Amino acid sequence: MEIFLYTALFSPLLGSLFATLFAAKPKLLIAGIVPTLLLGVSFISSSVLLAHILSTGQVVHVEMMTWMEAGDLYIPFGFVVDQISVTMMMVVTLVSTVVHIYAIGYMDHDKSFNRFFAWLSAFVFSMLILVMSDNFAGLFIGWEGVGLCSWGLIGFWYYKESATWAANEAFIMNRIADLGMLVGIFLIYSNTGTLQYTEAFAALPSLDNETLTWMGIFLFIGAMGKSAQFPLHTWLADAMEGPTPVSALIHAATMVTAGVYLVIRANPLYDLIPQVGLFIASLGAFVAIFAASMALVNRDMKKIIAYSTLSQLGYMFAAAGLGAYWVALFHLMAHAFFKALLFLGAGNVMHAMDNELDPFKMGGLKKTMRGTFIMMTVASIALAGIFPLAGFFSKDLILEAAFVNHHYIIYSVLLFTAGLTAFYSFRLIALIFHGEQRYKIFGIHPHEAYKFMLVGMSPLLLLAIIAGSFKMPYYEMVTALLPATEYHVHSVAVYWAMTIGTQLLAASAILFAYKKYARNNIKVPDGSSAVEQTFVYKLLINQYYIPLIYEECLIKPYRTLSRVFWKEIDQKIIDASVDGIANRFYSTGEATRDMQSGNLSTMLKWMVAGLVVLLSLAVVFAFAASHPDDIKLLLSGLGVQ
Amino acid sequence: MFEAIAFYLFAFLTIIMFYIAVTTSQALYALTALAAGMIFISAFFFILGADFLGAVQIVVYSGAVMALYAFGMMFFDTTRDLKEKKGNKYIVAGLSTLAAILVVIIFSAPIVGDNIKALYPVVEGAGNTQEIGLVLFTKYLVPFEVAAVMLLVAMIAGIVLAGKKMDASLTLMSEEEIQELEKEKNKEVLS
Amino acid sequence: MDIGLNHYLVLSTILFSIGLVGVMRRKNLLMLFLATEILLNSVNIAFVAISHYYGDLTGQMFAFFVIAIAASEVAVGLGLLIVWHKRHNNIDLDTMSSMRG
Numbered sequence: 001m002e003i004f005l006y007t008a009l010f011s012p013l014l015g016s017l018f019a020t021l022f023a024a025k026p027k028l029l030i031a032g033i034v035p036t037l038l039l040g041v042s043f044i045s046s047s048v049l050l051a052h053i054l055s056t057g058q059v060v061h062v063e064m065m066t067w068m069e070a071g072d073l074y075i076p077f078g079f080v081v082d083q084i085s086v087t088m089m090m091v092v093t094l095v096s097t098v099v100h101i102y103a104i105g106y107m108d109h110d111k112s113f114n115r116f117f118a119w120l121s122a123f124v125f126s127m128l129i130l131v132m133s134d135n136f137a138g139l140f141i142g143w144e145g146v147g148l149c150s151w152g153l154i155g156f157w158y159y160k161e162s163a164t165w166a167a168n169e170a171f172i173m174n175r176i177a178d179l180g181m182l183v184g185i186f187l188i189y190s191n192t193g194t195l196q197y198t199e200a201f202a203a204l205p206s207l208d209n210e211t212l213t214w215m216g217i218f219l220f221i222g223a224m225g226k227s228a229q230f231p232l233h234t235w236l237a238d239a240m241e242g243p244t245p246v247s248a249l250i251h252a253a254t255m256v257t258a259g260v261y262l263v264i265r266a267n268p269l270y271d272l273i274p275q276v277g278l279f280i281a282s283l284g285a286f287v288a289i290f291a292a293s294m295a296l297v298n299r300d301m302k303k304i305i306a307y308s309t310l311s312q313l314g315y316m317f318a319a320a321g322l323g324a325y326w327v328a329l330f331h332l333m334a335h336a337f338f339k340a341l342l343f344l345g346a347g348n349v350m351h352a353m354d355n356e357l358d359p360f361k362m363g364g365l366k367k368t369m370r371g372t373f374i375m376m377t378v379a380s381i382a383l384a385g386i387f388p389l390a391g392f393f394s395k396d397l398i399l400e401a402a403f404v405n406h407h408y409i410i411y412s413v414l415l416f417t418a419g420l421t422a423f424y425s426f427r428l429i430a431l432i433f434h435g436e437q438r439y440k441i442f443g444i445h446p447h448e449a450y451k452f453m454l455v456g457m458s459p460l461l462l463l464a465i466i467a468g469s470f471k472m473p474y475y476e477m478v479t480a481l482l483p484a485t486e487y488h489v490h491s492v493a494v495y496w497a498m499t500i501g502t503q504l505l506a507a508s509a510i511l512f513a514y515k516k517y518a519r520n521n522i523k524v525p526d527g528s529s530a531v532e533q534t535f536v537y538k539l540l541i542n543q544y545y546i547p548l549i550y551e552e553c554l555i556k557p558y559r560t561l562s563r564v565f566w567k568e569i570d571q572k573i574i575d576a577s578v579d580g581i582a583n584r585f586y587s588t589g590e591a592t593r594d595m596q597s598g599n600l601s602t603m604l605k606w607m608v609a610g611l612v613v614l615l616s617l618a619v620v621f622a623f624a625a626s627h628p629d630d631i632k633l634l635l636s637g638l639g640v641q
Numbered sequence: 642m643f644e645a646i647a648f649y650l651f652a653f654l655t656i657i658m659f660y661i662a663v664t665t666s667q668a669l670y671a672l673t674a675l676a677a678g679m680i681f682i683s684a685f686f687f688i689l690g691a692d693f694l695g696a697v698q699i700v701v702y703s704g705a706v707m708a709l710y711a712f713g714m715m716f717f718d719t720t721r722d723l724k725e726k727k728g729n730k731y732i733v734a735g736l737s738t739l740a741a742i743l744v745v746i747i748f749s750a751p752i753v754g755d756n757i758k759a760l761y762p763v764v765e766g767a768g769n770t771q772e773i774g775l776v777l778f779t780k781y782l783v784p785f786e787v788a789a790v791m792l793l794v795a796m797i798a799g800i801v802l803a804g805k806k807m808d809a810s811l812t813l814m815s816e817e818e819i820q821e822l823e824k825e826k827n828k829e830v831l832s
Numbered sequence: 833m834d835i836g837l838n839h840y841l842v843l844s845t846i847l848f849s850i851g852l853v854g855v856m857r858r859k860n861l862l863m864l865f866l867a868t869e870i871l872l873n874s875v876n877i878a879f880v881a882i883s884h885y886y887g888d889l890t891g892q893m894f895a896f897f898v899i900a901i902a903a904s905e906v907a908v909g910l911g912l913l914i915v916w917h918k919r920h921n922n923i924d925l926d927t928m929s930s931m932r933g
Contacts, residue, residue, distance in 0.1 A: 016679035500762065598929030600864075605856050610734045648835045652843050659847055663854030668862065675866050682873050685837050686841070689884040691892050694899075698876075701899050706869070710862070713910040716917055717862065722846050733856045741849035748841045761889040776889045777896070788900040795904030802911030 001052055001060045003082055006043035008089060011038040012096075031114040032162050035121040036100040042124070043093040050086050054477060059083075061607050063135060063499040068137075075195055080134035083478045087329060088131035088261060089335045094459065095253040096124045101456030102344050103245040105449060106351065116243065123149035127254050130295050131261060135195040136185045139262070143181070143226065146255045147174045152381075153250060154242040168240035173235045177225020181262075184218030187211065199249070201268040209273070216269055219262060227259030229314050230287050234547050236310055240302040243346030247302060253336035254345050259315040260332050264325045267482060269401040271323065281321030281402075285410045285417075288314030290544075292420040297540045304428050308383065311417060315398050316572045318410060324401040325482045331394035338382035338390055338464035344457050345376035349432055352446035353439060354557070359431035359526045361442055366433040368385035368446045371454045372435045374629060380429050382464045384422035384506045393468030396499060401487040404497065404502055415502060418545060421505040426513035434518035504518045647688055655681040668714060676707045693770040840881030847874035861923040865909055873903045890899070 015035030016610035022031040049060060060081040069074040081089070100120065107113050126149055130142025148171075155167030189195055191211055204212065223229070228236035239251050250256070263270060263280065270277050291310035298304050319328035352369060353362060366373040384388035385396065395418060402411040437576045439446065448454075455469075475484075488495070531537055542548065595606060624631050658678035662671045679702040686695035761776045797804055851874060876895040883891025915928025916921050 600925045600928060608852055608856060612736055612739050619743055619746055645835050647866060656846060659850045663850055663867055665877040670868055681882055686880055689880050691880045693896055694892055697899060706903060716914050732859050733853055737852040741845050741853060744845045745842060749882060763888050771891060782895050788897055792904050793908040797909040799907035804915045829915055
């Protein structure tokens with residue numbers, strides 16, 4: 001089995017290196033195809049590993065080599081394929097294979113085609129390191145690796161200022177959070193003396209509660225950054241500056257779920273500190289409704305989907321915080337499928353509409369883009385959680401978990417968010433695909449994407465529909481590692497009332513969205529309508545003024561402070577002293593420049609002079625060393641101590 | 642007694658020869674004096690019992706190296722007098738004398754001979770050449786091979802430098818000239 | 833009237849300083865090479881003498897390698913000299929100042 005592990009892990013790296021060879025060259029189709037094929041290989045290897053774990057239940061654990069060994073510190077490059085990581089591997093490799101196929105078509109006309117695949121495969125490699133590592137140090141490498149690749153891919157079109165800004169924002173925000181995570185890892189090491197998951201978790205119960213709480217908080221800060229939880233959420237919406245396949249792979253399906261993965265992976269820790277778990281769950285519920293509300297009015301197709309991702313991440317954290325780790329992981333998996341599908345569909349629409357992102361300027365696209373229409377609609381139904389698609393099973397479980405644990409506030413917030421989710425998803429669908437063809441005003445001629453892109457997306461379509469049916473086998477598999485709590489409402493009547501109520505809420509939200517936005521007389525909003533004048537609308541469209549607050553309260557004072565330091569301290573003290581030293585050398589050099597006349601004879605003379613100086617020094621020192629007393633006497637006679 | 646006479650005689654001759662070699666204004670004189678000095682130095686080697694090195698000294702220096710200089714000299718105009726530097730003779734003389742005196746001072750200081758242990762002591766009953774062979778092909782095998790390779794490299798370098806048309810220097814040429822040269826080279830390769 | 837190690841060392845020093853004089857006052861590159869040969873040989877004498885008086889073959893080994901290096905130096909040096917002479921038609925040190933600072 002080890003060979004499959006290594007194949008799954010390293011073939012994306014190979015693909016990335018291959019594409020890197022051509023990174024600066026003009027587009028080469030092979031630079032896209034080879035990484036894609038290698039990812040396919042990785043996917044097949046992951047499937048073999050999954051089959052192995054399903055059939056035998058044995059964890060595959062390898063130690064490739066020693067990484068660090070110093071004193072008591074021992075950190076190997078160890079990889080583990082257990083029930084959790086194999087789930088993540090399946091999600092990562094499957095979605096990334098689809099996205100790679102899709103990107104061959106999507107990036108068709110881009111002149112940095114080869115570079116794109118180099119980054120994308122490198123991202124998959126880092127992500128696999130993250131999920132497969134058997135210790136926190138390896139996890140951290142993958143964590144930083146995906147951060148780096150995410151930076152390179154958000155800023156892929158580096159000639160656009162907004163893209164580089166977004167890339168830097170994402171990178172810096174993640175670094176802030178990573179500091180917290182690093183502190184958490186240090187805490188774990190200093191208290192347990194190891195970073196291996198199994199050993200560290202085994203040592204946890206003997207620690208006192210305060211230490212554990214700090215560990216949990218700091219690790220969760222790292223997770224907050226990567227999964228864009230409030231207040232570090234602003235980067236995710238801005239990250240949509242990257243190419244759409246990147247948004248689908250990194251900012252919907254895989255990287256942003258790494259935070260959830262971390263909480264799930266550290267479940268023995270969070271089980272010991274339920275108060276932190278409750279905080280995580282509350283924050284998750286808050287982010288769920290917070291992001292969903294921003295998605296209600298936004299006019300940027302990709303940002304709407306990004307906020308929906310944020311909202312779904314909130315759901316996952318709510319589940320994980322409540323101890324329903326397997327539910328969180330299940331929702332993570334289902335979400336990865338339908339959200340990636342939704343993003344890829346949005347990419348098709350963007351391509352068709354000449355990179356127009358405002359859904360108000362589209363409308364009526366279902367005639368020209370039938371395949372995309374079906375896929376996005378299915379993905380949205382799944383996202384809204386309508387039976388029997390994937391979202392229904394995973395989302396309903398989260399609601400049930402909240403209900404059964406008697407967290408009724410969290411439950412009602414999540415329930416309300418489910419309605420909002422259905423509304424904004426179908427607002428988007430209605431605006432894009434229904435109604436009259438408003439794009440004609442702007443002189444755009446839409447066309448359906450390449451056939452192979454649609455075919456490539458079809459596995460996701462299938463999974464978005466049927467992923468719910470994996471629930472029981474999946475449950476049996478992961479509960480080997482995760483706490484096996486079944487969340488069943490005891491009273492049958494309440495259960496049915498809840499389920500049907502949720503369904504009705506979502507369905508009515510969908511109908512409402514259709515009724516409001518699928519009409520024929522939608523106008524492109526220009527700030528004149530009554531709705532747009534209301535305070536709530538302004539609050540939402542400005543993202544609760546949070547970016548503004550960050551700008552005013554954090555960035556501007558920081559800039560002022562930096563300016564003061566630059567003008568006053570750096571220029572007047574540091575630069576001046578450094579320049580002074582440099583000028584001294586410079587004038588010395590100028591003065592002795594005549595020595596370097598370029599005349600060999602002169603230089604040889606200088607060399608002999610140097611030899612004489614060295615020899616006399618040798619004589620003097622030898623003499624001084626053999627007569628230390630005389631020297632002292634001489635010096636004291638001269639008045640020197 | 643014989644040793645002392647031989648030492649002083651050859652020391653005197655060597656100093657004279659080398660003095661001529663560095664002061665004469667005739668290139669041929671200098672070369673001849675140097676060759677003679679080399680042979681006299683081999684005499685010291687024989688006195689000191691280093692027969693093998695003495696032979697090598699005669700063969701390599703007086704034979705090969707001097708022959709190389711002689712051939713090299715054929716390229717140059719040796720008949721005209723060598724121009725010497727008009728510059729300050731006192732600096733030259735002073736610096737050399739000072740260096741010599743300092744070295745002598747260092748030598749005359751008590752050298753702690755007990756600290757020196759013979760790493761590769763002279764084997765009793767074996768000739769000098771035999772001993773050298775033993776040490777050279779055991780302890781010094783790798784340096785010996787390296788030296789051999791270095792000689793080969795030097796030989797090839799000498800042939801290439803002196804033989805090929807090397808009147809073009811990439812560092813002293815302008816960009817256009819270099820491009821011109823590259824073009825010509827490409828033409829040669831293509832044809 | 834025994835000849836000791838110091839005799840040889842002093843002789844070596846004298847020859848070395850003669851070489852230094854040559855190195856400093858010669859302007860002809862070929863003559864400069866001859867002077868460096870003198871330097872190398874003076875050191876060889878010291879090596880062999882020390883080897884003899886301490887009964888250790890290391891000194892002779894060093895002298896041997898010095899000879900090898902001197903030979904290769906002459907080969908390369910003369911090659912360069914010929915190249916220079918072909919280009920500039922002289923081997924005067926004062927004309928070689930392209931490294932002027």
